[in-house]
Amino acid sequence: MPIGEIVSFEPATGAELWRGKVGDVDECVARARRAWPAWAAQPHSTRIELIRRFANEVRKEADKLATMIARETGKPMWEARGEVESVVARVEISVRAYADRTSQRKHDNGLSGVASVRHKPHGVLAVLGPYNMPADLPCGHIVPALIAGNVVVFKPSEKAPASGELLARCFHRAGVSAAALQVLIGGPAHGQALVAHDGIDGVLFTGSSHAGIAINRKLAANPGKIVALEMGGNNPLVVWDTPKIADAAAIVVQSAFTGAGQRCTAARRLIVKSSLYDGLIEQVKRLADRIIVGAPFDDPSPFMGPVIDNQTADGLTESFVYLLSSGGRAIKHMVRLNEDLPFLSPAIIDVTKVAERPDIELFGPLVQVVRVDDFDEAIAEANATRFGLVAALVGGTPEHYNRFWANVRAGVINWNRPTINPSAAAPIGGVGLSGNHRPAAFYAADSCAYPVASIELNQPRLGIGIGLRDD
Numbered sequence: 001m002p003i004g005e006i007v008s009f010e011p012a013t014g015a016e017l018w019r020g021k022v023g024d025v026d027e028c029v030a031r032a033r034r035a036w037p038a039w040a041a042q043p044h045s046t047r048i049e050l051i052r053r054f055a056n057e058v059r060k061e062a063d064k065l066a067t068m069i070a071r072e073t074g075k076p077m078w079e080a081r082g083e084v085e086s087v088v089a090r091v092e093i094s095v096r097a098y099a100d101r102t103s104q105r106k107h108d109n110g111l112s113g114v115a116s117v118r119h120k121p122h123g124v125l126a127v128l129g130p131y132n133m134p135a136d137l138p139c140g141h142i143v144p145a146l147i148a149g150n151v152v153v154f155k156p157s158e159k160a161p162a163s164g165e166l167l168a169r170c171f172h173r174a175g176v177s178a179a180a181l182q183v184l185i186g187g188p189a190h191g192q193a194l195v196a197h198d199g200i201d202g203v204l205f206t207g208s209s210h211a212g213i214a215i216n217r218k219l220a221a222n223p224g225k226i227v228a229l230e231m232g233g234n235n236p237l238v239v240w241d242t243p244k245i246a247d248a249a250a251i252v253v254q255s256a257f258t259g260a261g262q263r264c265t266a267a268r269r270l271i272v273k274s275s276l277y278d279g280l281i282e283q284v285k286r287l288a289d290r291i292i293v294g295a296p297f298d299d300p301s302p303f304m305g306p307v308i309d310n311q312t313a314d315g316l317t318e319s320f321v322y323l324l325s326s327g328g329r330a331i332k333h334m335v336r337l338n339e340d341l342p343f344l345s346p347a348i349i350d351v352t353k354v355a356e357r358p359d360i361e362l363f364g365p366l367v368q369v370v371r372v373d374d375f376d377e378a379i380a381e382a383n384a385t386r387f388g389l390v391a392a393l394v395g396g397t398p399e400h401y402n403r404f405w406a407n408v409r410a411g412v413i414n415w416n417r418p419t420i421n422p423s424a425a426a427p428i429g430g431v432g433l434s435g436n437h438r439p440a441a442f443y444a445a446d447s448c449a450y451p452v453a454s455i456e457l458n459q460p461r462l463g464i465g466i467g468l469r470d471d
Helices: 025-041 044-060 062-073 077-101 136-148 161-174 188-196 209-218 245-261 274-289 310-325 375-382 398-407 442-448
Strands: 005-009 016-021 105-108 114-121 124-128 151-155 181-183 202-206 226-230 235-239 267-273 329-332 347-350 366-372 390-394 412-415 449-456
Touching: 005 161, 016 062, 016 161, 025 124, 025 151, 025 181, 025 188, 044 062, 044 077, 044 136, 044 161, 062 077, 062 161, 077 136, 077 442, 114 136, 124 136, 124 188, 136 151, 136 161, 136 202, 136 442, 151 188, 161 181, 188 209, 202 209, 202 442, 209 226, 226 442, 235 245, 235 375, 245 267, 245 274, 245 366, 245 390, 267 274, 267 375, 274 329, 274 347, 274 366, 310 347, 310 366, 366 375, 375 398, 390 398, 398 412, 442 449
Parallel strands: 124 151, 124 202, 151 181, 202 226, 235 267, 235 390, 267 366, 347 366, 390 412
Antiparallel strands: 005 016, 105 114, 114 449, 329 347
16 A cells, blocks of 8 residues: 555455545644634524535435445445434434523623623534444534534544545535535544644544543643543443343344444443343344344345454454453354454353453454342442443333432443434433543534623623722
8 A cells, every 4th residue: 555545445345445645634724723713703504504405415425425334334234324314313413402502591690781601612623533433423523513613624534534535525515615624534643643733622532442542641731622532332231120031132132233243332241130041141142143244235134244354353253262261151152254354243252250351342243241140230240341331221120220220330321222322312422431521412512612601781880889098
């Protein structure tokens, strides 16, 4: 590969999909700073209109964008289409969210005037996107940022640059200038340079905890920059008393293996009551055995595609072997389905007897099972992690769920629903290694504008009634 180029390959075929020149960080930031005053000066209604036009452009390009996402990530076409639909839906959600989270407030302060609260944009924001949902997740930052009056330098993942570039073209055709939304093509070094650049006023990030921690550390001495981190999770799914074992098994499989397990919200740890263990695990395995793993356009459609690349597949198979060698019991082995391509079978391993379970995000189709005897133990296992993104309880009574909700540390907590696909009409984010208390989705507006308090009078009026000598 020539120096100065990024090449994207299709995980399902290994074929080259796209190549492009890397960008210049200084040039992008300088251009963005020049564009910001004009964009911020646009009436709020104009910015909203342009963002709605963007949604219409995505509708027009839906098939093309979905095809690009499917080819570049390897995900099935049905899943790629769902991602495009989510991009469109985010627009109206973001419009409502901005009105709700940053609405102007005024009240009469008597002789002191009018007290008001309004919001201002930060300026130039860096948006760093992930490869697993290369259109939807970046839009969760870009759309609110533009609505608020910021300009954006968007660096897509080096593993999915083509999808990011196509997404940006939809913004540009809608009337958002190429200076107000720029695409910076590059690798990790470009992302690091962008984050640290003096001309950037904030960073909106979705990706791994490893990268998020590096960003946080880099900017720790610069409190003037807003930093919103949406990171991964070692997410627990607890199955308790329920007669609906088949439904519970379906929730487990959907939570663990949708997207080949490449969702930050995927269930990584399945915590099961001992009395339910045999019946549930039998049905989970039976369902997992039926999963079709294939390329995006296969017929019949696969449930899941490959992971993003061979390096990722190698790391996951090595992790499975490590868990086995540490006392894990394989329920369903992880199998490399193609020596040359990153197709993996879904894997299930019981780690109840593993003394030291690695508290890491294994980003792929691998779920670890733990057997417990009582609900306090289940809650303790759910909290046995430095992460805190998503947790779910399947089964149990309302009292069980109330205890679960109150005691489990996570930013999203579900009952009898999968861990994946949280609502964009609610906040999405986590604590610990999953985020820095700045959730995205409906609360993304909070990271895109800051409140300004004012006390206002039409004319100056003030007297000093104490502490003065007689005139």
